[in-house]
Amino acid sequence: MEKKLTKKVLNKSFHNWYYGNLTCFSQEHMQTFGYLCSMLPIVEELYSKKEDQQKAMHTYTAFFNTEPQVGSVIVGMTAGLEEARANGAEDVDDETINGLRAGLMGPIAGIGDSLVVGTVIPILLGVAMGMSTGGSPVGAIFYTIVWNLFAYFGMKLLYFKGYELGGKAVDFLVGPQGEALRESITMVGGIVIGAVAATWVSVQTSFTMIAKGETVPYLILQNTLDGVYPGLLTAVFVLFCWFLLSKKKLSPIKVMLLLVVIALVGVLVGFFNPGLTY
Amino acid sequence: MEISWFQAALLGLFACLSSMPGLGGTSFGNYTLGRPLVGGLVCGIILGDLTAGILVGVALQVVYIALVTPGGTVSADVRAISYIGIPLAMIAIKSYGLDAASADGQALAISFGTMVGTLGTVLFYGTATINLAWQHVGWKAVEKGDFKKLYVVDMVLPWISHILCSFIPTMIMCKMGAPMVDLIKIYLPMDGVTMKTLFTVGSLLPCVGIAILLKQIVTKAIDFIPFFLGFTLAASLGINLVSATVIAGMFAFINYRIKMLSLQRASAGSIDLDDEEDI
Numbered sequence: 001m002e003k004k005l006t007k008k009v010l011n012k013s014f015h016n017w018y019y020g021n022l023t024c025f026s027q028e029h030m031q032t033f034g035y036l037c038s039m040l041p042i043v044e045e046l047y048s049k050k051e052d053q054q055k056a057m058h059t060y061t062a063f064f065n066t067e068p069q070v071g072s073v074i075v076g077m078t079a080g081l082e083e084a085r086a087n088g089a090e091d092v093d094d095e096t097i098n099g100l101r102a103g104l105m106g107p108i109a110g111i112g113d114s115l116v117v118g119t120v121i122p123i124l125l126g127v128a129m130g131m132s133t134g135g136s137p138v139g140a141i142f143y144t145i146v147w148n149l150f151a152y153f154g155m156k157l158l159y160f161k162g163y164e165l166g167g168k169a170v171d172f173l174v175g176p177q178g179e180a181l182r183e184s185i186t187m188v189g190g191i192v193i194g195a196v197a198a199t200w201v202s203v204q205t206s207f208t209m210i211a212k213g214e215t216v217p218y219l220i221l222q223n224t225l226d227g228v229y230p231g232l233l234t235a236v237f238v239l240f241c242w243f244l245l246s247k248k249k250l251s252p253i254k255v256m257l258l259l260v261v262i263a264l265v266g267v268l269v270g271f272f273n274p275g276l277t278y
Numbered sequence: 279m280e281i282s283w284f285q286a287a288l289l290g291l292f293a294c295l296s297s298m299p300g301l302g303g304t305s306f307g308n309y310t311l312g313r314p315l316v317g318g319l320v321c322g323i324i325l326g327d328l329t330a331g332i333l334v335g336v337a338l339q340v341v342y343i344a345l346v347t348p349g350g351t352v353s354a355d356v357r358a359i360s361y362i363g364i365p366l367a368m369i370a371i372k373s374y375g376l377d378a379a380s381a382d383g384q385a386l387a388i389s390f391g392t393m394v395g396t397l398g399t400v401l402f403y404g405t406a407t408i409n410l411a412w413q414h415v416g417w418k419a420v421e422k423g424d425f426k427k428l429y430v431v432d433m434v435l436p437w438i439s440h441i442l443c444s445f446i447p448t449m450i451m452c453k454m455g456a457p458m459v460d461l462i463k464i465y466l467p468m469d470g471v472t473m474k475t476l477f478t479v480g481s482l483l484p485c486v487g488i489a490i491l492l493k494q495i496v497t498k499a500i501d502f503i504p505f506f507l508g509f510t511l512a513a514s515l516g517i518n519l520v521s522a523t524v525i526a527g528m529f530a531f532i533n534y535r536i537k538m539l540s541l542q543r544a545s546a547g548s549i550d551l552d553d554e555e556d557i
Contacts, residue, residue, distance in 0.1 A: 194508020
């Protein structure tokens with residue numbers, strides 16, 4: 001009789017992945033154990049004999065690591081493949097399954113890191129920070145609810161699409177339509193990040209020039225700069241950090257240390273002065 | 279501001295849930311509880327000053343808005359930022375008599391939180407290393423076909439790693455925070471060069487967070503245009519973030535439609551070409 005995975009088993013497998021994808025993380029086997037836990041309900045359902053189960057589980061002991069949220073689609077696809085293998089499909093063996101997993105880990109991690117972690121989360125956080133202006137909890141609550149609904153149902157959708165469609169599910173993500181969609185979301189990301197920078201980052205100089213004998217300075221550099229383009233100094237510092245990170249390939253920690261040096265020199269020459277008093 | 283053992287223990291528990299790799303799971307643990315904005319809410323509730331918690335959380339969130347951990351390499355640890363850094367920053371702000379909403383308060387919060395977050399990477403590597411031992415148990419279980427043990431390996435045993443690397447360090451750091459901040463206050467007066475530098479660094483650091491995001495979005499100079507559109511909307515026109523997102527959505531919608539149209543053209547165009555070749 002044709003073996004068919006029930007909705008209940010697939011749900012169990014999905015939830016194991018949703019919760020456990022990174023709980024037992026190590027540098028050696030990053031998401032391997034999350035994957036094993038996710039495939040276990042499926043293997044137990046499909047194979048009744050212990051040695052068959054053992055053989056099937058052995059496939060998933062290979063190293064696995066990707067962006068775990070978009071990566072749900074890969075887990076869903078292997079659930080579909082395992083079902084096909086249990087039904088005696090000739091062309092599905094350890095090599096096909098692990099070849100597919102190894103081949104998709106990289107591209108899916110790239111999409112997941114840049115789209116979800118690098119764009120969707122910052123957009124949501126940017127909006128939420130706007131709502132939390134002045135110390136209101138509304139933004140934090142908004143982010144918690146919206147992000148978790150998006151993550152849970154998004155991952156569930158990807159898992160089940162992966163199971164139903166197999167390779168076609170990935171084609172959508174990396175295909176031209178998916179690319180157009182990703183490019184548009186990235187554009188929202190760019191605009192929102194610009195607004196976040198202007199709203200929440202404020203680099204200001206205390207540099208002034210006073211003529212001898214006068215009490216009012218004739219040059220307040222901050223005002224002059226803002227007259228050219230509001231927030232100019234902030235924008236310059238952001239671009240400078242971007243230049244160091246992208247073009248000079250410095251690590252974030254090195255850039256931060258460099259900023260400490262710049263701050264110290266700036267304070268000593270009187271360019272920066274937070275104007276602290278008790 | 280004093281933190282009781284009970285409060286410190288609660289903060290420790292949240293540190294276990296929120297870290298990468300956290301026991302709250304990736305989406306709810308790391309990407310929700312671990313974000314400084316949400317951490318600020320939680321710390322605010324635990325320490326009994328919601329407004330200050332949120333304000334400090336928001337200040338730190340800007341620095342860590344782009345905390346991507348490609349291939350499991352981290353430059354800062356969320357459990358340390360959100361559940362050690364935020365409480366300590368809250369204490370420091372209170373102790374120095376600053377207003378958490380003021381630029382000075384935010385700058386102090388950022389320098390404190392970032393320092394703790396960077397040092398916290400030790401906790402990340404500690405947790406991942408101890409997990410190796412549980413994975414070893416897991417391999418033996420797989421060999422024997424004792425599959426039920428996999429759940430214990432993946433979801434229960436890592437609690438031990440977290441008690442050692444999240445719970446205890448967070449609890450002790452938070453409990454010891456108040457006397458430590460007092461010491462810093464004696465040795466580093468507010469009008470000295472060190473404190474001025476620290477505050478200035480606090481206002482510069484968020485630039486790094488924004489720049490990390492830009493690094494992903496910008497590949498050529500023209501990609502800066504959306505960023506500067508957003509910057510101008512907020513800085514020159516004073517448009518708030520929610521409204522800026524709506525405007526951004528409109529641009530994205532137009533962009534998507536144009537892309538889809540050009541895709542249809544391209545596929546239609548290629549068919550036409552084939553026809554001509556046939557003639």
